[in-house]
Amino acid sequence: MNRKVLILGGGGFIGSAIARILNARGNYDITIADIFTRDQDDDEFMAFIESTNIKLIKGDFTDASLFDDLDKDYEDFYMLASMIGVNNTLEIPHEIIRVNTALIYNSLEWLKTTSVKNVVFTSTSENYSGTIERFGYDIPTPEDIPLCIDKIDHPRFTYAVTKMLGESGFMNYAKIFGFKCKIIRYSNIIGPKMGFKHVIPHVVQRFLDNEKPFRIFGGDQTRSFCYIDDGAMGTILAMENESATNDIFHIGAEEEITIEDLIKEIGKHFNYSGEYVNAPTYPGSVSRRCPDITKAKTVLGYKPTLKWQEALIPTVKWYVDYFKSHEKTKNNSFEEPGKFFSDKK
Numbered sequence: 001m002n003r004k005v006l007i008l009g010g011g012g013f014i015g016s017a018i019a020r021i022l023n024a025r026g027n028y029d030i031t032i033a034d035i036f037t038r039d040q041d042d043d044e045f046m047a048f049i050e051s052t053n054i055k056l057i058k059g060d061f062t063d064a065s066l067f068d069d070l071d072k073d074y075e076d077f078y079m080l081a082s083m084i085g086v087n088n089t090l091e092i093p094h095e096i097i098r099v100n101t102a103l104i105y106n107s108l109e110w111l112k113t114t115s116v117k118n119v120v121f122t123s124t125s126e127n128y129s130g131t132i133e134r135f136g137y138d139i140p141t142p143e144d145i146p147l148c149i150d151k152i153d154h155p156r157f158t159y160a161v162t163k164m165l166g167e168s169g170f171m172n173y174a175k176i177f178g179f180k181c182k183i184i185r186y187s188n189i190i191g192p193k194m195g196f197k198h199v200i201p202h203v204v205q206r207f208l209d210n211e212k213p214f215r216i217f218g219g220d221q222t223r224s225f226c227y228i229d230d231g232a233m234g235t236i237l238a239m240e241n242e243s244a245t246n247d248i249f250h251i252g253a254e255e256e257i258t259i260e261d262l263i264k265e266i267g268k269h270f271n272y273s274g275e276y277v278n279a280p281t282y283p284g285s286v287s288r289r290c291p292d293i294t295k296a297k298t299v300l301g302y303k304p305t306l307k308w309q310e311a312l313i314p315t316v317k318w319y320v321d322y323f324k325s326h327e328k329t330k331n332n333s334f335e336e337p338g339k340f341f342s343d344k345k
């Protein structure tokens with residue numbers, strides 16, 4: 001019998017990658033529920049859906065009544081729906097709070113009424129960046145790090161606050177209402193169609209605009225970058241792992257690189273030989289971040305296949321092609337970090 005799966009937020013970057021992998025395996029009944037408002041909701045995705053038996057339910061799941069359209073007997077529930085993006089946290093933090101809290105609360109209350117067996121809630125490495133910043137915790141960072149945000153009134157942290165609510169909510173509802181729950185904390189999953197409010201599309205756009213000298217915002221900050229297929233596979237491995245329950249996994253890549261490394265590598269794709277200059281980055285941006293993925297490797301058998309330089313190749317190509325063939329929209333355009341240093345609280 002096919003395994004019955006619901007992916008809330010399955011129209012997005014990671015959710016659609018999960019759907020493609022499960023569909024290719026062939027023994028799943030997949031339902032994708034999503035509001036479908038992303039910029040790149042495209043013909044290619046719809047053609048993919050039409051070539052499959054995947055069921056689509058379109059709607060805004062901050063409205064609890066939409067959960068009435070869902071079945072009750074999914075084996076697996078991937079909860080990926082969320083409002084994301086640094087720009088959104090800085091410009092509309094109240095919407096981050098409203099949307100993410102409602103999606104989490106509605107999902108949890110719906111789960112109480114279902115026979116769903118396995119749940120993955122997707123969280124973020126931003127939940128512990130405050131701990132690293134304030135208390136100097138280990139990098140690479142394992143799952144047992146205490147979660148902390150640096151400044152409670154800073155809009156940048158509204159996203160992490162909602163993800164902490166989700167982690168606590170899903171793990172505690174799981175214990176009371178008897179489903180298996182895994183929390184995935186992603187660190188910078190990259191690939192084609194990752195959205196436009198990320199460092200890579202911004203940088204690609206600026207190289208295409210022939211920015212000279214090329215500014216590197218926060219060049220000494222560090223991150224790690226993991227290819228989408230690896231991130232999606234890590235999520236599926238966590239969902240389908242029989243032994244782990246109420247467990248947290250850091251999914252990402254373990255090589256810590258500087259933003260300067262990243263930008264200069266992207267520059268090579270454009271044969272850029274001009275000058276680079278350093279500039280301050282977005283407020284609230286942490287100086288170092290890299291996950292320890294040992295637990296995911298040993299418990300789940302997770303094994304990233306692409307190095308960050310390899311992951312950049314299809315990613316940069318997709319954005320170059322996209323920007324060359326589409327009129328830039330306001331949504332796509334790069335916003336200078338300096339804009340957010342003004343008087344915004």
Ligand SMILES: NC(=O)c1ccc[n+]([C@@H]2O[C@H](COP(=O)([O-])OP(=O)(O)OC[C@H]3O[C@@H](n4cnc5c(N)ncnc54)[C@H](O)[C@@H]3O)[C@@H](O)[C@H]2O)c1
Nearest residue numbers: 009011012013014034035061080081082122124186188189
């Ligand atoms: N991509 C990363 O590197 C990363 C890092 C940390 C955490 N995450 C988390 O992983 C999950 C997936 O991330 P992603 O990169 O695929 O983001 P994404 O924006 O591509 O996907 C999120 C999906 O949620 C949907 N959604 C938003 N509001 C909705 C609503 N009201 N009703 C129904 N659907 C709604 C969006 O339409 C979108 O398709 C998110 O929860 C995100 O917070 C991702």
